[in-house]
Amino acid sequence: MKLDLLIKNVDIITMDDRNMVIHDGFLGISDGRISYLSQKPPENAAFKKELDGKGMLAMPGLVNTHTHSAMTLMRNYADDIALESWLFDNIFPVEAKLTDKDVYWGTMLGIAEMLRSGVTAFADMYMFMDEVARAVTETGIKANLCKSPVQFFEDGELKRLDKSQGTVDYYNQYHNSAQGRIKVFVEIHSTYMFNERTLANAASLAKQLNTGVHIHLLETTAEVESSKRDYGMTSVEICKKTGVLDVPVLAAHCVHLTDSDLEILKEKGVSVAHNPASNLKLGSGIARIPEMLERGINVCLGTDGAASNNNLNMFEEMNLAALVHKGTAMDPQLMKAATVLKMGTANGAKAIGFEDTGVLAEGMKADIILIDTDKPHFYPKNNPLSTVVYSAQASDVDTVIVDGNILMQNRQFTGIDEEKIKYEVQALSGRLLSR
Amino acid sequence: MKLDLLIKNVDIITMDDRNMVIHDGFLGISDGRISYLSQKPPENAAFKKELDGKGMLAMPGLVNTHTHSAMTLMRNYADDIALESWLFDNIFPVEAKLTDKDVYWGTMLGIAEMLRSGVTAFADMYMFMDEVARAVTETGIKANLCKSPVQFFEDGELKRLDKSQGTVDYYNQYHNSAQGRIKVFVEIHSTYMFNERTLANAASLAKQLNTGVHIHLLETTAEVESSKRDYGMTSVEICKKTGVLDVPVLAAHCVHLTDSDLEILKEKGVSVAHNPASNLKLGSGIARIPEMLERGINVCLGTDGAASNNNLNMFEEMNLAALVHKGTAMDPQLMKAATVLKMGTANGAKAIGFEDTGVLAEGMKADIILIDTDKPHFYPKNNPLSTVVYSAQASDVDTVIVDGNILMQNRQFTGIDEEKIKYEVQALSGRLLSR
Structure with missing residues (x-):
């Protein structure tokens, strides 16, 4: 099995019809889609990049x-x-x-x-x-x-x-x-x-x-x-x-x-x-x-x-x-x-017309987020669905993947110049917001 | 003026009776209390420690x-x-x-x-x-x-x-x-x-x-x-x-x-x-x-x-x-x-019986938090009170001071062993939560 990306040791909220959660599982991505999803590691897998999902929750974006x-x-x-x-x-x-x-x-x-x-x-x-x-x-x-x-x-x-x-x-x-x-x-x-x-x-x-x-x-x-x-x-x-x-x-x-x-x-x-x-x-x-x-x-x-x-x-x-x-x-x-x-x-x-995303399952587009749950407000670890809805903050999102591309990792953008965005917005707000 | 701590260049939400906000101001702390609060820097001040509040909002804990x-x-x-x-x-x-x-x-x-x-x-x-x-x-x-x-x-x-x-x-x-x-x-x-x-x-x-x-x-x-x-x-x-x-x-x-x-x-x-x-x-x-x-x-x-x-x-x-x-x-x-x-x-x-806190003013206990607003969800910078209530997340709190003591700075605890707390709680939860 050839993968572009393997996410390992991660708790996976699939959001499939049974709301299945996989503990300490593996997610493989090829050509922008989820090509592997299991509690077990893939056999004979070759992968270009690996992410350790230990202490993380993976779920659809x-x-x-x-x-x-x-x-x-x-x-x-x-x-x-x-x-x-x-x-x-x-x-x-x-x-x-x-x-x-x-x-x-x-x-x-x-x-x-x-x-x-x-x-x-x-x-x-x-x-x-x-x-x-x-x-x-x-x-x-x-x-x-x-x-x-x-x-x-x-x-x-x-x-x-x-x-x-x-x-x-x-x-x-x-x-x-x-x-x-x-x-x-x-x-x-x-x-x-x-x-x-x-x-x-x-x-x-x-x-x-x-x-x-x-x-x-x-x-x-x-x-x-x-x-x-x-x-x-x-x-x-x-x-x-x-x-x-x-x-x-x-x-x-x-x-x-x-x-x-x-x-x-x-x-x-x-x-x-x-x-x-x-x-x-x-x-x-x-x-x-x-x-x-x-x-x-x-x-x-x-x-x-x-x-x-x-x-x-x-x-x-x-x-x-x-x-x-x-x-x-x-x-x-x-x-x-x-x-x-x-x-x-x-x-x-x-x-909104993206039928091939929103669920983590093989064949779906790899639009995935990883939530870092190694923080006091997530302990002790219990129901992952409740955890996301009732305990999590937006800032707990650690990694964001769209179509298999990592747009943010460890809360750092891979391709977006955030400093420039903040600077430009602050600069133009004076003209816009003067009353 | 002798200070234990000086926080400089910080936007201060005082929560006084007029809801006064001081932009780019100075907060001095001595003996656990706020001893200086002004838009201007203190004159002839000697201070043991200094915090740069640039890009931060200070408010009562x-x-x-x-x-x-x-x-x-x-x-x-x-x-x-x-x-x-x-x-x-x-x-x-x-x-x-x-x-x-x-x-x-x-x-x-x-x-x-x-x-x-x-x-x-x-x-x-x-x-x-x-x-x-x-x-x-x-x-x-x-x-x-x-x-x-x-x-x-x-x-x-x-x-x-x-x-x-x-x-x-x-x-x-x-x-x-x-x-x-x-x-x-x-x-x-x-x-x-x-x-x-x-x-x-x-x-x-x-x-x-x-x-x-x-x-x-x-x-x-x-x-x-x-x-x-x-x-x-x-x-x-x-x-x-x-x-x-x-x-x-x-x-x-x-x-x-x-x-x-x-x-x-x-x-x-x-x-x-x-x-x-x-x-x-x-x-x-x-x-x-x-x-x-x-x-x-x-x-x-x-x-x-x-x-x-x-x-x-x-x-x-x-x-x-x-x-x-x-x-x-x-x-x-x-x-x-x-x-x-x-x-x-x-x-x-x-x-709850702490009448000498809850407001940032000279003479009050120095129970102060600093909120880091250098993040996309705080731009452009506008009304600080709305910012805290409508835009902020708990994770934006950068620094926590109680009675003048810095308990957290740059999101790091100064004296609390958080890893041990998480470990102990996770360890005891098995016995407690088994159904």
Whole structure:
């Protein structure tokens, strides 16, 4: 057996259908995929590189299914204020100043932070998306990117003009680029920024491109009201009516759903990106996640942007997802560790179009993280799934591997110039954040 | 000016009444207290040791006001199960096996974990409390310890016998011991483990010793019911009736309070230890914290034991406290960063009897932590209070100082043998956790 990389003596959380954990096992990687996984060492193996996983937990890389990476630029800039003021008085004025260069460095910062916290793939929705694709391509991480076919403003007026060609071009240029590490969806910002015509057009475009849609859906009660007013139905219903739900849909938030909305999401196979930190921090409310899971809806996790979080830490999101719903329902048996881990890995991978990752099994892409558990907060060693969800911190991630490539080892990046990223972001923040 | 230690070029979160932050300032320490604090360097200063705080945030050490440190021994051992089964089928059987040695090593582990996450003082309620005092004395941390005057079982029967002399002896031996780093309260486990007579006796004892009481109060709806049944009133009301609230009270949880209970807590100056992670994880519910704060009740934070958390990470508690109440009340202006930081520091110090710490100001004890913010998740640098509550991880704590003594620097302990603690805990866990 010829291997590019062998990880030995490691406890392996596979996240397979049985939530199998292998103690003190071996993981072999060839051509970017997992080619060996066993409790026993491989026989007659030749390997180019070896990692000792003693004292480590190996698990699938985390998948952050909803973020706006470059909003790291507005981190800790506007907190503890009403949503309208947060958005209109603070965030929008900064975003109006953003250049392509700003978005590039903000995205690089977000990617550095995500890799450090064990994220191997993310879904991004923002502006200057060529810069986001560039950052993904350069860093080695995976991403689902999207581009809107609608231009909202022309001559300062809300016009909702179809600019489908830009989305087609973006799809053609980037979908499956970077050795397959980029997938492209069609962006539908939301039902309140689109209208019935543009929703239908975006749905057609996604169908024509044979891809999916990334949408903000029912994040706030304000959207509940606006949808009723503008469409005479819920946002889920207008999406169904316009064909949006006939393609793969990644729907962020889904905080305020009716029972009927839940049924539609289930029937249409929509994936829900749950963003507990952002929903709590902005006072948006608490999504009906346990009910979604009970119905079999594919629920995954996201951080949202750092301006409403204020980090891109998926360990915090897993911990929150596990705790908050137990507490509000007063039921400690809800949201078990295995369920939450699946939301953070396999469910997320499926939702953003990377079906061949999110589980450690032979044949899957080698998107793997190693967690260093030789620290007081991991002793004594017990249930590994509980350990990750309830005890771990993002900083416990020691090693990050994407498609078999080691992007971080012993908490050191192998190819990313983190000092330069921090310097550039700090340098440009003066101009952006002056009030 | 003669200083034992000078910390220079550091951003200082004072947590004084104005929430003053000093950028690029200087902190001087003499005889265990803060003797200099300014934006300018001290003139003609002689100092024995100097720390460069460049890129660091200095703030008061965190105060964990409710934990059972040695329950680290049951970390990740029993999760996602109903409260009754968690307690009776899992925790109690392990606790029945505990020896004094187990509690010593479990507490040492807890202290190592707490120091690493910036905790400089904690309040503990458990068994073998001499061992807890020993661990506190050896490690250099501060603690409020308590001992129950009630022995619950004799010949296997629930008897609630007063053993006040043991509490008096414990108080006399340890209160203000370890150079004043230990305070002793009287333990009242709860109104359901005590009865009217033993509640009154414990209150008298606290009065006689001129000290306070540490109690679990209204953690669950089960206590609401049992109190109604046993006393014909709420737990808060029976505490008031029996004189418990006439001494300083540290009341853990307080999840299920009536409006009248809230008024009584306010009137009697009770301090409430909010334990959001544990309350959520065990499905106990969500305490009415914003209403308590509005009434001026002294609310502080705790982790509870690691068996229901599953760590002793006060950064997580601050983050949860800031997020959860915003989300449930759908109001992003609740629980602002400054409020939550005060809960984690000054309010906690006051609640557990260390009035001369929790704020960085001249004359206060030098209980200080330095947070290393030269990491991607802290860029760009903005509001320091938001930074700590919303972006930081426990692992960002670089340096911990208690009474002017450096217990950890550059994440290395100066006097604690962490390897031995991990080894001993792992070794004894086999016997304890075999089912």
